[in-house]
Amino acid sequence: MRAGIIGTGLIGRGWATAFARAGWSVSLWDHAPGAAALALSSVKMALDDMASVGLVADPSAAAARIRVSDTLPDALQDTDYVQESVPEDAEIKRGVFELLDRYAPAGVPIGSSSSSIVGSRFLSEIPGRDRCIVAHPANPPHLMPVVEVAPSLWHDEAFVAEVCGLLASIGQVPVVVRKEIEGFVMNRLQTAVVNEAVALVARGVIDPADLDAVMKHSLGLRWALMGPFETMDLNAPNGFLDYATRYGHLYQSMGRDLHVGEAWPDDALRTIEDSRRQETPRAEVGERMRWRDRALMRLMSLKDKL
Amino acid sequence: MRAGIIGTGLIGRGWATAFARAGWSVSLWDHAPGAAALALSSVKMALDDMASVGLVADPSAAAARIRVSDTLPDALQDTDYVQESVPEDAEIKRGVFELLDRYAPAGVPIGSSSSSIVGSRFLSEIPGRDRCIVAHPANPPHLMPVVEVAPSLWHDEAFVAEVCGLLASIGQVPVVVRKEIEGFVMNRLQTAVVNEAVALVARGVIDPADLDAVMKHSLGLRWALMGPFETMDLNAPNGFLDYATRYGHLYQSMGRDLHVGEAWPDDALRTIEDSRRQETPRAEVGERMRWRDRALMRLMSLKDKL
Numbered sequence: 001m002r003a004g005i006i007g008t009g010l011i012g013r014g015w016a017t018a019f020a021r022a023g024w025s026v027s028l029w030d031h032a033p034g035a036a037a038l039a040l041s042s043v044k045m046a047l048d049d050m051a052s053v054g055l056v057a058d059p060s061a062a063a064a065r066i067r068v069s070d071t072l073p074d075a076l077q078d079t080d081y082v083q084e085s086v087p088e089d090a091e092i093k094r095g096v097f098e099l100l101d102r103y104a105p106a107g108v109p110i111g112s113s114s115s116s117i118v119g120s121r122f123l124s125e126i127p128g129r130d131r132c133i134v135a136h137p138a139n140p141p142h143l144m145p146v147v148e149v150a151p152s153l154w155h156d157e158a159f160v161a162e163v164c165g166l167l168a169s170i171g172q173v174p175v176v177v178r179k180e181i182e183g184f185v186m187n188r189l190q191t192a193v194v195n196e197a198v199a200l201v202a203r204g205v206i207d208p209a210d211l212d213a214v215m216k217h218s219l220g221l222r223w224a225l226m227g228p229f230e231t232m233d234l235n236a237p238n239g240f241l242d243y244a245t246r247y248g249h250l251y252q253s254m255g256r257d258l259h260v261g262e263a264w265p266d267d268a269l270r271t272i273e274d275s276r277r278q279e280t281p282r283a284e285v286g287e288r289m290r291w292r293d294r295a296l297m298r299l300m301s302l303k304d305k306l
Numbered sequence: 307m308r309a310g311i312i313g314t315g316l317i318g319r320g321w322a323t324a325f326a327r328a329g330w331s332v333s334l335w336d337h338a339p340g341a342a343a344l345a346l347s348s349v350k351m352a353l354d355d356m357a358s359v360g361l362v363a364d365p366s367a368a369a370a371r372i373r374v375s376d377t378l379p380d381a382l383q384d385t386d387y388v389q390e391s392v393p394e395d396a397e398i399k400r401g402v403f404e405l406l407d408r409y410a411p412a413g414v415p416i417g418s419s420s421s422s423i424v425g426s427r428f429l430s431e432i433p434g435r436d437r438c439i440v441a442h443p444a445n446p447p448h449l450m451p452v453v454e455v456a457p458s459l460w461h462d463e464a465f466v467a468e469v470c471g472l473l474a475s476i477g478q479v480p481v482v483v484r485k486e487i488e489g490f491v492m493n494r495l496q497t498a499v500v501n502e503a504v505a506l507v508a509r510g511v512i513d514p515a516d517l518d519a520v521m522k523h524s525l526g527l528r529w530a531l532m533g534p535f536e537t538m539d540l541n542a543p544n545g546f547l548d549y550a551t552r553y554g555h556l557y558q559s560m561g562r563d564l565h566v567g568e569a570w571p572d573d574a575l576r577t578i579e580d581s582r583r584q585e586t587p588r589a590e591v592g593e594r595m596r597w598r599d600r601a602l603m604r605l606m607s608l609k610d611k612l
Contacts, residue, residue, distance in 0.1 A: 116556055138524035139541070146523040173523045175516035183560045185512050186520050192498035194534045195561040206491050210481035212533025214492050217452040217479045218444035220533070223526030225601050227518025228500045233582040234595050235445070241579040248570055250422055254489045255501040256567045264554055273547040276539045289540050295531050295612050302608050306601050 002027060004079040006072070006100065008039035011113050012085035014140035017046045019081075020062040021055070021142065022170035028068050029075035031086070036068045046142060049294060053301045073103045081166055083135065085113040094122040101128040109163050111135030111149075116187055118180035119152040129154060133163060134177075136184055141172070143296040148184045150177040192260050199259035202268035208275035224299065225306075308333060310385040312378070312406060314345035317419050318391035320446035323352045326368040327361070327448065328476035334374050335381035337392070342374045352448060355600060359607045379409045387472055389441065391419040400428040407434040415469050417441030417455075422493055424486035425458040435460060439469055440483075442490055447478070449602040454490045456483040498566050505565035508574035514581035530605065531612075 003019040005012050008030040016026045020043065028036040028043075043066060047059035056062055069075035076082060082104050086096050093112060100110050110132045112119070119134045126132050133151055138144035147167050151160050164174035177184045183191060197211050206214075222231055229240060236243035280288050309325040311318050314336040322332050326349065334342040334349075349372060353365035362368055375381035382388060388410050392402050399418060406416050416438045418425070425440045432438050439457055444450035453473050457466050470480035483490045489497060503517050512520075528537055535546060542549035586594050 116560070144524040144527050146520050148520070173519055175512065175519050177512055179509065179511045181506075181509075181511055182563055183556075185506055185517060186524055187556075188502055188506070188560060188564060189499050189521065190525055190534075191557050191560040192502045192564055192566055193495050194538070194557055195564075196494055196498045197534050200487075200491055200494070203485065203487075205485045205487055206481065206483055208535050211491060212535050213479055213481050214452050214454070215495065215529050215533035216531060218450040218492055219496055220526060220529030220531070221450050221602060221605055222598075223521050224530035224605065225522060225526070225598060227521035227526070228496075228503050229514050229518050229578050229582060230585070232500070233579075233586070234591065234598060239579060239588070239591065240582045241575055244570060244575045248575075250489075250493075251497050251500055252569055254422070254494060254497040257488055258494060258498055258501075258566050260498055260564050260566055261562045263558055264550060269547055269550045269554075272535050273539075273545060276535060276546045279536070280539070282545070285540065285545065291612075292528075292531060292540060296527060298608060298612065299527055299530065299605075302604060306597075306604065 001025065001080045002078050004076045004082040004104065005029070005085070006075065006082065006096065007031070007085035007087075007113075008036045009085060010140060011137060012083075013039045013042050013046070014142045015083045015085060015113070015137065016040075016043045016066060017050070017140075017142035018145075018172060019170055020047060020066050021050065023062075024065065024080075024170065026066040027075040027077070027079065028066060029070075029072055040066055040068055046293075050142070050297055053294075053297045055297060055301055055304075072099055076100065076103045076105070079105060079108055082108060082110040083113065084110065088115055088117065090117050090122045093117065094125070097123060097126050097132055101126050101132060107131065109133065109159070109166065111163065113137055116183050118182070119150060120180055123152060124154075130156075130159065133159070134184075135163060135167065135174075136186070137172070138186065140293070143293060143300060145171060145173045146186065147172045147174045148177050148186055149174050150180065150184055152180060192258075195260040195262065195264075196258050198264045198268055198272070199262055201271060202265045203259075208272045209279055225303075307331065307386045308384050310382045310388040310410065311335070311391070312381065312388060312402065313337070313391035313393075313419075314342045315391060316446060317443065318389075319345045319348050319352070320448045321389045321391060321419070321443065322346075322349045322372060323356070323446075323448035324451075324478060325476055326353065326372050327356065329368075330371065330386075330476065332372040333381040333383070333385065334372060335376075335378055346372055346374055352599075356448070356603055359600075359603045361603060361607055361610075378405055382406065382409045382411070385410060385414055388414060388416040389419065390416065394421055394423065396423050396428045399423065400431070403429060403432050403438055407432050407438060413437065415439065415465070415472065417469065419443055422489050424488070425456060426486060429458060430460075436462075436465065439465070440490075441469060441473065441480075442492070443478070444492065446599070449599060449606060451477060451479045452492065453478045453480045454483050454492060455480050456486065456490055458486060498564075501566040501568065501570075502564050504570045504574055504578070505568055507577060508568075508571045509565075514578045515585055531609075 051059040357365040
């Protein structure tokens with residue numbers, strides 16, 4: 001099986017890593033000359049890192065299955081699946097999808113990594129729109145396996161199931177977002193947290209570093225293992241409905257008091273930036289990013305064992 | 307050092323485990339006859355479980371430091387810190403704090419596990435209110451170490467620092483919530499996620515099990531390692547402010563579209579309950595709760611190593 005990876009920024013590289021790890025061949029193409037070759041070396045490092053925690057058996061063999069393509073038609077040749085990860089701009093995506101639909105083999109599904117733009121805004125006029133669908137990954141895709149498969153009105157259930165099956169076969173976790181909605185699900189949940197967090201700092205309720213501590217030393221630990229509904233289900237003697245009956249009024253009262261719809265005040269953003277630079281000086285950011293990726297791999301490996 | 311644990315439900319037991327693990331002696335007292343003795347056996351199991359992943363060196367010695375008290379004054383004798391974990395009801399807490407303040411040794415701080423009621427609603431008329439303060443843990447406290455220390459207007463900085471220092475000395479992670487606000491910080495962030503999640507199910511956007519999958523296979527993985535601000539800081543080339551400039555408009559547009567202030571529709575709650583029972587039948591819930599606690603221990607142990 002061969003995946004065509006179109007656009008080789010952070011997201012495209014993660015997709016390439018995920019497909020290569022799963023035993024697929026991969027073709028890389030990027031609009032910018034030299035970008036795909038650069039991406040290949042980054043993917044090789046990711047495969048080596050994953051091998052070091054037991055997540056890839058043979059990283060050299062996986063890397064050897066990846067080729068860099070100089071032209072878009074070449075990258076699409078002999079593919080069984082194509083994933084677009086170009087910039088988050090409806091016009092750019094529409095232009096790229098016209099080419100992808102023209103050159104990809106007949107019948108091959110083409111996924112878009114769109115993280116907030118709904119499919120009907122850039123796919124509805126593509127001749128082969130039936131095979132073009134939003135398949136939004138987390139960032140980076142090879143370390144956070146969820147993919148939001150978000151059909152548009154013209155897609156049928158069989159095609160959605162085909163794409164989900166393909167993604168599941170490489171170890172990703174597809175979920176179906178059944179209605180076109182801004183931000184799909186993942187980014188809406190993230191926005192709810194981030195906007196309230198910024199508002200709490202803006203009001204002087206908590207320091208930025210302490211807010212981060214609340215997440216990583218409480219809520220985040222549980223959410224790494226189970227989602228909000230299972231969390232609630234296990235936190236009342238008789239399950240989710242029991243929990244909702246006991247505590248629903250608190251959530252609803254608190255919900256009306258949240259500030260998630262407010263703009264981000266400039267001085268709060270500056271306070272957060274200053275706090276971040278105290279915690280992680282600019283010179284150490286690269287190292288911290290590598291720490292994060294290795295930590296995510298260790299976490300992935302732990303979850304495999306649990 | 308001795309901690310007096312007042313109220314021995316899930317939260318009180320977790321506090322007892324955390325103090326005993328840190329080498330403290332612990333006195334347990336509960337209003338209901340026999341409850342504290344029952345709690346002790348549960349704490350012993352938790353200490354054994356933690357020992358099995360290397361989080362407690364000598365669980366028998368830790369357990370031997372815990373005693374069950376038949377009377378409240380006995381439980382408070384010779385304590386260096388007292389933690390109240392009685393039901394979430396301002397009247398009940400006020401009554402208990404009158405007794406705690408009367409019988410606890412002079413100068414000993416008394417923390418309240420209040421999870422949403424602000425301190426001024428039940429502490430302002432306690433004679434020794436200067437030493438009584440909200441210290442809200444996550445649930446369970448011994449597996450999720452954050453404690454929200456939430457002073458009221460009458461508390462001075464030195465006392466807040468003393469309580470934070472004491473909690474940090476037993477391995478918890480104290481954060482200061484500087485203003486009295488409903489739900490403090492942790493439960494506001496949780497509410498933001500839960501309310502949006504319920505609304506998305508209510509609108510038919512996503513199935514409950516898939517919503518949980520989005521959290522545990524993407525956002526939750528990262529949030530177990532770093533909070534939302536550090537996440538953003540590491541996701542743009544030039545840090546948090548750069549991220550805010552690039553993506554702030556998306557968060558603010560999405561934020562205005564969130565449904566966190568809406569009531570929970572009954573049919574959505576029923577859909578979620580049905581989904582939970584499909585995923586985890588009633589008979590398997592107890593086993594799943596033990597899985598969760600053991601998984602949290604493994605995660606805690608991994609984070610210690612990272």
